[in-house]
Amino acid sequence: ATSARQSLTIGLIPADGIGREVIPAAREAILAVQSELPQVKFIDLLAGWETFTRTGTALPRETVQALKEDCDCALFGSVSSPSRKVAGYSSPIVALRKELDLYANIRPVSSVSADRTQPPAVDLIVVRENTECLYVKDEKLIHTENGKEARATRLITERASTRIGKIAFELAKARSRKLLTIIHKSNVLSVTDGLFRESVRAVPGLPGIDGRFDDVTIEEQLVDSAVYRLFREPQIFDVMVAPNLYGDIISDAAAALVGSLGVIPSINAGDNFVMGEPVHGSAPDIAGKGIANPVASIRSAALMLRHLGYVSAADKIDKAVDDTLAPAEILTADLGGKHSTTEVTDHIMGLIKKQY
Numbered sequence: 359a360t361s362a363r364q365s366l367t368i369g370l371i372p373a374d375g376i377g378r379e380v381i382p383a384a385r386e387a388i389l390a391v392q393s394e395l396p397q398v399k400f401i402d403l404l405a406g407w408e409t410f411t412r413t414g415t416a417l418p419r420e421t422v423q424a425l426k427e428d429c430d431c432a433l434f435g436s437v438s439s440p441s442r443k444v445a446g447y448s449s450p451i452v453a454l455r456k457e458l459d460l461y462a463n464i465r466p467v468s469s470v471s472a473d474r475t476q477p478p479a480v481d482l483i484v485v486r487e488n489t490e491c492l493y494v495k496d497e498k499l500i501h502t503e504n505g506k507e508a509r510a511t512r513l514i515t516e517r518a519s520t521r522i523g524k525i526a527f528e529l530a531k532a533r534s535r536k537l538l539t540i541i542h543k544s545n546v547l548s549v550t551d552g553l554f555r556e557s558v559r560a561v562p563g564l565p566g567i568d569g570r571f572d573d574v575t576i577e578e579q580l581v582d583s584a585v586y587r588l589f590r591e592p593q594i595f596d597v598m599v600a601p602n603l604y605g606d607i608i609s610d611a612a613a614a615l616v617g618s619l620g621v622i623p624s625i626n627a628g629d630n631f632v633m634g635e636p637v638h639g640s641a642p643d644i645a646g647k648g649i650a651n652p653v654a655s656i657r658s659a660a661l662m663l664r665h666l667g668y669v670s671a672a673d674k675i676d677k678a679v680d681d682t683l684a685p686a687e688i689l690t691a692d693l694g695g696k697h698s699t700t701e702v703t704d705h706i707m708g709l710i711k712k713q714y
């Protein structure tokens with residue numbers, strides 16, 4: 359999908375807190391590999407809590423319009439959320455996922471071995487369906503003779519399960535182990551999880567796929583045992599695909615395996631748009647101090663470029679990050695170091711430039 363593009367316009371939405379300190383680092387990383395990209399252009403866009411307090415909206419119309427009309431992709435920092443409910447405020451990231459139909463949340467979690475000849479202890483990708491399941495928020499509270507009763511509807515469709523399945527197969531195919539594990543609980547929820555599982559399994563046989571995924575191995579794992587095994591033997595997993603709720607839990611659980619939230623990237627992807635987003639939040643405890651780890655954002659930029667097909671540009675960024683993390687000399691405080699955001703960023707940029 360790369361060849362036709364004459365230019366690459368990237369929306370930058372740092373939003374709140376450390377988002378403002380780490381998104382500029384991701385921007386630098388993209389500029390450092392720009393010789394391998396079509397002409398890069400950045401557009402600065404507003405969203406978030408601070409924008410809400412100034413303008414009364416957390417996601418200005420101009421931001422959505424610019425993303426839809428002018429941008430090929432975007433990088434989102436992080437939003438602070440108020441500790442109590444504030445009238446009129448809702449999360450811009452949730453709204454953006456809806457507006458742009460970003461139905462897949464993709465989160466690679468990998469460790470870097472100090473001895474680079476050894477494979478990493480953890481090297482997996484969680485692919486989470488992002489539009490349905492229990493998160494359609496169809497909840498009801500009724501009063502019965504025996505007290506209150508609450509119900510929630512869980513939506514699983516063939517269409518959404520198939521499209522997330524396709525993305526997961528593509529990712530598995532691009533990796534060396536080519537292993538896809540479907541996460542579900544169809545022994546209990548045989549109708550909903552049964553449909554998810556069958557829809558994903560059916561992807562290799564769909565019209566037009568033509569044997570494309572023949573080399574991908576498909577496994578299944580019940581969600582409870584998947585979490586157990588994720589903690590006991592994370593190395594058994596390669597690509598995991600899950601409905602929204604299980605995916606939410608598994609992706610946070612997986613994040614706990616590698617030390618700091620400050621190193622984990624993600625993308626939100628749809629058929630026509632992709633948005634990179636570090637997994638961490640706005641980190642109010644360290645915001646403004648210049649000590650936030652830029653790695654999650656830099657890796658999110660790489661992941662976004664990889665998704666768009668710019669594989670060798672993405673590889674160069676990831677290699678520079680690995681070559682920074684493995685020797686563990688230039689690190690931010692969350693990884694036990696004492697270097698600043700800028701020092702770590704500069705070091706990574708230097709290592710990218712060395713590859714040209």
Ligand code: ATP
Nearest residue numbers: 437438439619620638639640641643644650651692
């Ligand atoms: P939010 O409500 O915006 O999610 P939070 O208080 O939950 O804010 P997180 O951003 O989720 O904070 O981070 C949780 C912890 O991890 C905090 O102590 C934070 O300082 C730390 N942390 C998160 N991201 C980074 C980073 N990039 N670099 C260093 N530390 C980080």
Ligand code: MG
Nearest residue numbers: 638639640641
């Ligand atoms: Mg948080």
